[in-house]
Amino acid sequence: MNITDLINEQLIILNEDFDNKNDVIDKLAKRFEASDIINDIEGFKDAIKAREKEGSTGIGMGIAIPHAKSETVNKPALIFAKAKGEGVDFEALDDTLSDLIFMIAVPSGGENLHLKILQKLSRKLMHDEFRAALREASDPSSVLKILEEMDKEEQS
Amino acid sequence: MSRKLVGVTSCPTGIAHTYMAAEQLEKAAKKAGAKIKVETAGSIGVENGLSKKDIEEAEAVIIAADARVEMARFDGKPLKEVSVSHAIKKSAELIEEALDGNFKIYKAKE
Numbered sequence: 230m231n232i233t234d235l236i237n238e239q240l241i242i243l244n245e246d247f248d249n250k251n252d253v254i255d256k257l258a259k260r261f262e263a264s265d266i267i268n269d270i271e272g273f274k275d276a277i278k279a280r281e282k283e284g285s286t287g288i289g290m291g292i293a294i295p296h297a298k299s300e301t302v303n304k305p306a307l308i309f310a311k312a313k314g315e316g317v318d319f320e321a322l323d324d325t326l327s328d329l330i331f332m333i334a335v336p337s338g339g340e341n342l343h344l345k346i347l348q349k350l351s352r353k354l355m356h357d358e359f360r361a362a363l364r365e366a367s368d369p370s371s372v373l374k375i376l377e378e379m380d381k382e383e384q385s
Numbered sequence: 386m387s388r389k390l391v392g393v394t395s396c397p398t399g400i401a402h403t404y405m406a407a408e409q410l411e412k413a414a415k416k417a418g419a420k421i422k423v424e425t426a427g428s429i430g431v432e433n434g435l436s437k438k439d440i441e442e443a444e445a446v447i448i449a450a451d452a453r454v455e456m457a458r459f460d461g462k463p464l465k466e467v468s469v470s471h472a473i474k475k476s477a478e479l480i481e482e483a484l485d486g487n488f489k490i491y492k493a494k495e
Contacts, residue, residue: 283397284451289474294401298428322470333400344400344429351404355412355473 230342232350232380233373235307239264241369242310247317250287254278254295257308257332265303266334272301273334287321291364292354296333305343307350308332309372311364329354329363346380353379390414390421390483391435391443394469395450399428402469406449407433409476417480421447426454445483446491447472456493463488 240260247253258267258274267273276297280286287293309331316328331354333347353359359379366372392410396402407423414421422443424435435458440446446464448454449472465479465488472479482488 280398284468284470286401288402288405288470296398296400298398298400323474335400341429344427347400348404348425348427348429351401352408355405355408 230346232307232346232376235305235343235346236309236373236376237264238369238373240266240306240308241372242308243366243369243372244313245310246313247310249317250281250285250319253293253310253312253317253319253330254332257295257310257330260308261306261332261334264306266306267301268303269301273297273299276301277332281320285320285322287319287325287327289321289323289325290354290360291316291325291328292360293319293321293327293330294333294351294354295330296335298335298337300337302334302336305336306334307347309363309376311366311372329360349379349382350376388419388484389439389443390419390445390447390480391439392421392423392447392472393426393435393450393454394423394472395426395452395454396469397452399426399452402451402473403427406469406472406476409473410447410449410480413476413480416477417484419480419484421480426450426452444486445488447479447483449473449479456491459491460493462491464491465489
């Protein structure tokens with residue numbers, strides 16, 4: 230499995246104006262619905278929000294990774310959204326704004342191949358130069374290129 | 386030989402934070418000229434598991450977990466438990482504290 234099995238240009242949103250955390254969840258879940266990734270948008274959003282209640286996935290460094298493992302998910306997928314300007318208030322633990330948002334949808338049960346890719350992405354997001362590259366990407370195809378490069382790298 | 390630490394990271398869903406925290410601790414240790422082996426207990430299962438030898442050789446233990454971690458094996462080691470998000474944000478401080486010998490000795494319950 231490759232990163233491109235999880236994300237494509239339809240699942241990349243650039244320079245979107247988000248009002249707040251709920252607006253992010255609404256818009257991104259709709260995008261998943263349009264690509265037939267999820268089968269019950271309300272149920273999926275509930276799962277995402279339940280995870281956020283345990284502690285915001287806005288973890289600082291401008292990153293938020295709302296995620297859900299749920300039966301409302303048909304197949305594993307990833308949305309990348311770059312928020313406009315400084316970002317959106319994702320109720321991050323350090324009170325900073327989030328501009329790099331990865332929403333992760335994982336079906337409950339089933340095979341685990343996608344988790345290796347998400348693991349790689351999570352680790353990579355901790356690196357300044359990777360975040361800078363994502364911020365500079367001006368169109369969906371450059372975002373895909375960055376993610377594909379990441380996928381090809383050997384895990385260090 | 387560089388100084389050695391060990392750690393365990395874990396979060397309830399085990400999809401992302403577990404690995405972010407591991408990466409941050411590894412990066413911070415490297416910067417401080419030390420080595421940390423981090424066991425990740427994610428939804429793939431336990432990876433990079435700590436051996437008895439790893440634990441023996443480590444000066445200190447960092448547990449960054451919001452989920453249950455097998456703790457008895459760390460009996461008698463200097464240890465600090467934090468949330469996984471704390472480890473992501475404060476990795477440099479945690480590593481410094483560990484190397485300064487500022488952790489309390491862990492006593493396993495039962």
